[in-house]
Amino acid sequence: MPTLTVVLFTTVLIVLLALMTAATAAKLARLDGASYPTAIKHAATAFAGVLTLAGVITAALTAVLV
Template sequence: MTVAVALLTTALVIVIALLAAAGAGKLARLDGATYPAALTRATTAFAAVITLAAAVAGALAALFA
């Protein structure tokens, strides 16, 4: 895998994580949560997406190694 593909994949994962976090924060605010609570939910969603991407990457790396 070239460096360019790795960087593009990383950027795509970060963009998807940011979109998931923004959606979670917006839904939390629509549900009536305070700004700190909505930020906490958004942060949790961002961390979950990044963790899931790392787990999938690790599984694929072990599969192809």
């Protein structure tokens, strides 16, 4: 049971980190003078990048630790 709790907690933290990164990217794009669609595009790219990086790190750690 503790393993499930750790996995869920880690998943929530990664998603929150990705959302904060996306919001920051959108805000910085808007401050730079980008339009709303461009800011949303930057936010989506940042969100996907964080989730991809988390997946790659998880795969690498699984390969090393298992």
